[in-house]
Amino acid sequence: MKNLVFLFLYLLAQISFAQQLSIEEFATGFSSPLNIQHAGDERLFVVEQGGLIKILNNLSTNPTPYLDISNQISSNGERGLLGLAFHPNYQTNGKFYIYYTDINGDSQLSEFTVDSNNPDAADASSEVNLLSIAQPFSNHNGGCIAFGPDGMLYVATGDGGSAGDPNDNAQNLNSLLGKILRLDVDIAAPYIPSDNPYVNDGNTLDEIWAFGVRNPWKFSFDTSTEEIWIADVGQNEIEEINKTNNTAGLNYGWRCYEGNQVYDSSGNCPENNQLTFPFAEYTHNNSGLSKCSITGGFVYRGSEFPNLLGNYVFADFCSDELGMVDNTGNITYFGPFSGNNFSSFGVDQNNNLYVAGISSGTIYKVIDESLTAKNDSFENLVLYPNPTSGEVFLDAAENIQQVELFSIQGELLVKNSFAHNSSRKLAFSNLASGLYLLKFTNYKEETATKQLIIK
Structure with missing residues (x-):
């Protein structure tokens, strides 16, 4: 553990440039893994499509599943055990939630409770059904569930399937x-x-928070900004990434639009000013590799790879590439990492990022291989005094456009923007003593990172 701490401090002290996403094997031997979650401790919970939830603890998989509902689900095609979320107070109330397709192919959202005598086992008899949704077709079941910063449980549903949302x-x-x-x-x-935006409106359903999605295959909340990121699988050509402040009542446009392109303007399509268009999108032929279906991920807020901070990481199911979206919506691709068909991302309690390969049955840790890469644009950048009592100056920083201060947990604390040739004095007040991370962006949109110690 001590060596890891020294490695972390060394890496923070480097001025880094171009990120190079890669993966390293973390655990293998799973059957069609579709979800990765943690429960506020060191364990990872891996959801298998066939109805099992398994516990990864200290790099080994418990021999007995945490939960087995394989006898009450259908798991062919896009069906199965699709979602898992632990209650924010799981450590005290033991409650967790799953989303699955039952033997009739309909979607079920249920609550379970941990076994009172065994923290590594659920009480299989404790199921309480919260919501049932009839499914007209076998595909586009959605299934991602997650608690938001407001403590509410969010549930993503697909459009019911077939093609083109025939029932609108x-x-x-x-x-x-x-x-x-x-x-x-x-x-x-x-x-x-x-x-909720449509409560007590007799013409709508009270459960709805947002609408106009096709098959949102994973969404997540940025733990720093509280924004929601929704990866929505496209129909013919366009995969979309939505990023919003999670405002109530947003319409993300499907089936009127596929990404930013008109798909079917008949039916209930509103004016464009009533739609929320993607923050980023890609076509199936981007970067020369055939793509087909986005797998949504997370905004990186870990401490091990500071160059990734604030970037959204996703994957494409067919191309086996990882993608990264920066704060301007630009996408960079990495890979391919063949033989995986990436199906899900997850984070642990320290915000380390993981990705699951449904075909390989492997859980990988997402890493940045470029931590020591240098960039001349930041070669002469000097930060002083460091350690500081709250005020620092930048030398050789005339090209710096923006400085962001992060906690070592990845939470964005301060953002400062600069005009050309302006003063490069930074004041950080009301910060506790400790280690922080400064991320610099220049006018070329290049980035670098440095550690800052507050006395």
Whole structure:
């Protein structure tokens, strides 16, 4: 452990440049892994499509599953055990939630409780069904569930399947299909938060938070900004990445639009100013490799790879590439890492990032191989005094456009922008003593990182 700490401090002291995403094997031997979660401790929970949740602990897989519902699901094609979320107070109340397709092919959202005598086993008899959704077709089931910064449970549903949303479900506020739903699991059924946008509107369904999605294959919340990132699988050509402040009632456009392109303007399509268009998108022929389906990931907020801070990492299921979206919406691709068909990302309690290969049955840790790469644009950058009591100066920093201060947990604390030739004095008040990370961006959109110690 001591060596890891010294390595971390050394890496923070480097001025880094171009990120180089790669993967390293973390654990293998899983059957069609579709989800990776943690419960606020050192364990990772791996969800298998066939109905098992397994525990990874100290790099080994427990021989007995945490939960086995294989006898009550259908798992062919896009069906199966699709989602897992632990209650924010799981360590005290033991509650967790799963999303699966039952033997009839319909979607079920259920609550379970951990076994009171065994923290590595769920109480299989504790299931409480929170929501049932009839599915007209076998595909586009959605299935990602996650608790937001507000403590509410968010649920992503697909448009019901087939092709082209033939029933126009995603734009229909009387259907739960093609939506982001929002539930308060700490109140009585039907678990509707009072501030959901369509509460008590007789023409809509109360569970709906946002709509106009096709098959959102994973969404996540940025733990620093609280923004929601939604990866929505496209119909013919365009995969989209939505980033918003998670405002209630947003319409993400499907089936009216596929990405930024008109798909089907008949039916319930509103004016464009009522739609929320993607923050980033890519076509199936980007970077020369055939793509087909986005797998959403996370904004990196770990401490091991500071050059990745604030970037959103995703994958494409067919090309076996990792993608990274910066704060301007530009996408960079890495790989391919063949033989995986990346199906899900997850983070541990320290915000380290992992990705699952459904075909390989392997969980990988996502890493940055370029930590010591140098860039002449920042070669003469000097930060002083360091350690400081809260005020620092930058020398040779005339090209610096922006400085961001992060905690070592990856939380964005301060953002400063500079005009050309302006003063490069930084003042950080009300910060606790400790280690922080400064990320610099120049006018070429190049980045570098340095550690800062507050006395």
